[in-house]
Amino acid sequence: MDKEIAYIYDNSFEGFLTCIHRAYYTREDPNYIITREEQIDLLIKTIEVETDLEKSKKVYKAIQEKISNQALRKVFVVFLSEESQMGLIILNYLRIGFKMGPKVDDYNIHPAVDEIDKLYKKVSHERHRLLGLARFKELENGIYYSQLEPDYNVISLIAPHFSQRLKNERWIIHDIKRGIAVFYNKKEWVLRNLEEPEDFIISEKEEGYQDMWREYYKHISIGNRKNTRQKKAYMPTRYWKHLVEIT
Amino acid sequence: MVLKYVIITLRIYLWGDFFMDAINKLKILADAAKYDVSCSSSNSNRKNTKNGLGNASEAGICHSWSDDGRCISLLKILMSNYCIYDCAYCVNRISNDLPRATFTPEEIIDITISFYKRNYIEGLFLSSAVVKSPDYTMECFLKIVKSLREEENFNGYIHLKAIPGADKKLLDQVGKYVDRLSVNIELPTSEGLKMLAPQKKQEEIFAPMKNIKDEIDIFKEEKKKYKKRELFVPAGQTTQLIIGATNDSDHRILNLSESLYNSYDLKRVYYSAFIPVSTNPLLPSILKPPLRRENRLYQADWLLRFYGFKAKELLTEDEPNFDLKIDPKAQYALKNIQEYPVEINRADYKTLLRVPGIGVKSARRIVTSRNFQKLTYDDLKKMGVVLKRAKYFILCDGKHYGFKSMDSEMIKLKLIDDKVNLDQISLFDLGVEDNGQGNSIYLR
Numbered sequence: 001m002d003k004e005i006a007y008i009y010d011n012s013f014e015g016f017l018t019c020i021h022r023a024y025y026t027r028e029d030p031n032y033i034i035t036r037e038e039q040i041d042l043l044i045k046t047i048e049v050e051t052d053l054e055k056s057k058k059v060y061k062a063i064q065e066k067i068s069n070q071a072l073r074k075v076f077v078v079f080l081s082e083e084s085q086m087g088l089i090i091l092n093y094l095r096i097g098f099k100m101g102p103k104v105d106d107y108n109i110h111p112a113v114d115e116i117d118k119l120y121k122k123v124s125h126e127r128h129r130l131l132g133l134a135r136f137k138e139l140e141n142g143i144y145y146s147q148l149e150p151d152y153n154v155i156s157l158i159a160p161h162f163s164q165r166l167k168n169e170r171w172i173i174h175d176i177k178r179g180i181a182v183f184y185n186k187k188e189w190v191l192r193n194l195e196e197p198e199d200f201i202i203s204e205k206e207e208g209y210q211d212m213w214r215e216y217y218k219h220i221s222i223g224n225r226k227n228t229r230q231k232k233a234y235m236p237t238r239y240w241k242h243l244v245e246i247t
Numbered sequence: 248m249v250l251k252y253v254i255i256t257l258r259i260y261l262w263g264d265f266f267m268d269a270i271n272k273l274k275i276l277a278d279a280a281k282y283d284v285s286c287s288s289s290n291s292n293r294k295n296t297k298n299g300l301g302n303a304s305e306a307g308i309c310h311s312w313s314d315d316g317r318c319i320s321l322l323k324i325l326m327s328n329y330c331i332y333d334c335a336y337c338v339n340r341i342s343n344d345l346p347r348a349t350f351t352p353e354e355i356i357d358i359t360i361s362f363y364k365r366n367y368i369e370g371l372f373l374s375s376a377v378v379k380s381p382d383y384t385m386e387c388f389l390k391i392v393k394s395l396r397e398e399e400n401f402n403g404y405i406h407l408k409a410i411p412g413a414d415k416k417l418l419d420q421v422g423k424y425v426d427r428l429s430v431n432i433e434l435p436t437s438e439g440l441k442m443l444a445p446q447k448k449q450e451e452i453f454a455p456m457k458n459i460k461d462e463i464d465i466f467k468e469e470k471k472k473y474k475k476r477e478l479f480v481p482a483g484q485t486t487q488l489i490i491g492a493t494n495d496s497d498h499r500i501l502n503l504s505e506s507l508y509n510s511y512d513l514k515r516v517y518y519s520a521f522i523p524v525s526t527n528p529l530l531p532s533i534l535k536p537p538l539r540r541e542n543r544l545y546q547a548d549w550l551l552r553f554y555g556f557k558a559k560e561l562l563t564e565d566e567p568n569f570d571l572k573i574d575p576k577a578q579y580a581l582k583n584i585q586e587y588p589v590e591i592n593r594a595d596y597k598t599l600l601r602v603p604g605i606g607v608k609s610a611r612r613i614v615t616s617r618n619f620q621k622l623t624y625d626d627l628k629k630m631g632v633v634l635k636r637a638k639y640f641i642l643c644d645g646k647h648y649g650f651k652s653m654d655s656e657m658i659k660l661k662l663i664d665d666k667v668n669l670d671q672i673s674l675f676d677l678g679v680e681d682n683g684q685g686n687s688i689y690l691r
Binding site: 107108110134135137164168169208219220221222225227228230233234243244 | 262263265266269270273274277278280281282294295298299300301302304308309310311312313314315316317318319320322323358361362364365366367369612615616618619620622626629630
């Protein structure tokens, strides 16, 4: 029996697309597409796929042209899920996508399409959720700073929203789980590594507004209609840590 | 040195004072506003401007959920709860003994902007008791929304309550600045209004709705011609009806809603079950708020707006109320059982929507998926169809999975809602607030 194959890439989207390129041109059928950090069985044959910008660009364009822009977005969003099965889910989807063209996304009862759609929904859902649940603190230097610990790697998906909404403010959205942050300087945003700061000085009015928000939060609820289950269903407790209003 | 110290202390003192004051008002005026059902921030896609702050999101965004499980999207407050009216159903009526407060425009603007920058909210939902006169109240509103838009360049969502009886000119002016306007009808009929809110007149409620509708129509027409036409209430208008304070039938209420959607182009009608805790002899002496009835009306409302139903298909003069045991779509299907079963692989979209257990999303998925392959009973599961309910009304490639005969009595037994028995919820679970004020009537 043939040995199982695992492609190993360097964590980047380009590296991942290079793997897709290789799967197509070698006609190999990888069983895993994973990053170096992920553990796999010793019996599996690993192939280090070196990131090649030319090849990744080809795949990028092929998805756009042969399937659709929407498909490209879907692939990128699902890539950010960082789930171990993500690599194969995308590969399977692209295989049928390249055969069917743009209409593949209507074929949602096909298992490959159904699977990528499910993961896409999960990541998009968290993105949408955090558009509402991200909280900014005003720092002494006027920067608005937000700390998050999302399940998926979504801060680059929420950055465009805030660069529209708070376009005349300087802000930072910090994913402390992954040690990365989006920085916005009133013109454009960039993604950089950033360790968790030990301390930061907040503006003199910051605490006053936080108190105000907490009081509002308490008083807008109808006391005798308490429904914690529903609240938790919409706003899972893992997000509470960074919410000002929850004490 | 000393001077610096003095300035710092003074600043802390002043800010401290500002926050203390604002927080106290916020408590009172959030409490007074929380019984308004609406908190939606959708249907507007207002863009940010060059030096501006904020934008609106077409789909709306929830920023938190309060302990009662409701979404918090907007800063929902009253400007003031000093009311000149004495409506029997309302918590802010003049004869009710409760703490009163009034925000200054500056306070409202400051809180809105500061909350917005911290991403606590999508915008402002401002309402008020009628202070001094309807015109005066609307003038205060105008000052606030105008300043938010023009001085602060705020482009977040603003939902404003229009005060019945105010001058049309004021309404036209605030419409330029806000995303959504609403006028609460509260009582479905003029007889009800006469009895419970004698100072209000039904014409005064419908007149502003008509005005808003006409102005929105003009706006839509002109926008086709001039791209730069200033906005007018881009997210449309809504209203709220109280259910069960008067003895109006569901038939009457649903017909009212339908005509509001058709002739006033309303985006939403909200329904609010009446919770009576008053000794006022004019109010009905029901013990429990009609929560399930409220739920049925919401379901029927959805059928009007998204499922292509007409009010007269759902209820008639002879059968004026919804069956509390089954939902309105199931009630329709059982009454018109000769229209079923429906073949999933052939029925058009509109027909699919009339099948209990099939929603808008699953109907769409059925229509797109069957272009690729014939759909089986198992495929339907993947598409989110609730087969437990749908199976009595469908055929999958000629095969029926329900009862052999289309016996509506038998099917009905299978469709009875048994999830939550709302009748058993006690009054105290439902928003009757014991705040030591006696006699208060609160709306859900």
